[in-house]
Amino acid sequence: MTGEQPALSLRGLAKAFDGKIAVAGVDLDVPAGSFYGLLGPNGAGKTTTLSMAVGLLRPDAGGAWVLGHDVWADPVAAKRLLGVMPDGVRLFDRLSGAELLAYHGLLRGMDPAVVDQRAAELLDVLALGDAGRTLVVDYSAGMKKKIGLACALLHGPRLLVLDEPFEAVDPVSAALIRDILQRYVAGGGTVVFSSHVMEVVERLCSHVAILAAGTIKRVGTLPEVRGDRSLEEVFVEVVGGRTATGEELAWLSR
Template identity: 60%
Template sequence: MPAPTKKASRKKRTLRVARKAPPESADRVLVVDALVKRFGEKTAVDHISLQVRAGSFFGVVGPNGAGKTTTLSMVTGLLRPDEGTVRIHDIDAWADPEAAKRATGVLPDRLRLFDRLTGGQLLHYSGTLRGLDARTVRERSADLIAAFGLEDAVDRLVADYSAGMTKKIALACAMIHSPRLLVLDEPFESVDPVSAANLTEILERYVAGGGTVVLSSHGMDLIERVCDSVAVVVGGKVLAAGTLDEVRQGETLEDRFVALAGGRKAAEGMEWLHSFSD
């Protein structure tokens, strides 16, 4: 047998042990069937289908403009599909949107919060909007504020928060009604490493307790570290989906993603860049 190449050895060393995916017998919390979304003549999402089982930490990866955010927006009721269906905990998300939203917590891309409220007021508003009584809102708000490390910011206007703090209060608002499914679009973007580790632990505990997370991210290392299943979306289509090991096929997720997505450019030319202006 030939000796392994340096490239193969590197892949073997960096391949992470995948988190165990839920069994096939687990309930399907999210079923996306042949979703299509067009903007004029451009098809942003082209018959995407996905299945996510209860207790899964499911990652969605893809290059910029791949259709990830558009897909998640249709899943969460923020954007109406042109074709296809979304079922959340066996509820048709567009036939019965109120019931579907009760089962879902959402952290959307391009956050739009009521930022003239304080963090505490925003949590109270979110809980009340979800139909929780005042006592439950107070108790859960206190738990979330402590868990997310928001004690020093709870009485400040959200408009004065940093990008990372804004992500944390938005995620706390998404979780206050204890949804079955969390759909998170780039939840760790602009979040510092310490806060990211804290958020990851909170989400892992949520999944261990029976919750389900679907998140999109450009961070392949993050997806490989926390997710048990993944879908690769390119050009509005799912090119690969399944458990992390099924999609990786013995490679790192980054290498497998690049192989599927293509588009890597050879670093040639631009010799002028080495002729410095001074």
């Protein structure tokens, strides 16, 4: 790979749980500097795919590369460039926000002075400074997402992988997270995130991939995938949902 290297590339990633196939061979190239949305209905394999891409779940087959570094063969180099916010994974929530950030920073081998300075800045920007010594376990859902994002950003990664960053987040916090992510991409970073909320994806993303039943169904830039229709129409068509004809459930109206 020379020249313009993809920030993240997946080749033939596959995973089965107890004989049930969750991901059936995913190939994906995420260009550097893109804002990449991974779309899919519930149970499509988004979390499984992203977990394999960042080294949290060992794939049955295939591989993942972060800026050319093999995640599974050379994890140290790959993980240094990578910031991750997994979904449904607890943080070390018996720490306060500041303690958690310090912990993540030192785990990454950062200089304590830099950790202090960045942690203070992140807490301030994400409006978490008011929480003081409150333990993360007592945070609200939105605050937990924000501190998770702060932990992923702290070491200044080149690629940010976020699983459902806008799930269960109020509009104010969502706007804040969106704003920070847009600034991060404008500064040369790459973001990959999963979601099933079309509005967010349409507003933010430069590239989109639609994942259903463990395989990629559509992939490309947002205009390419969307064509002249709305993203939601394309999504429902690809995933194979039904659209209401207006005949059924007539008894609902009176």
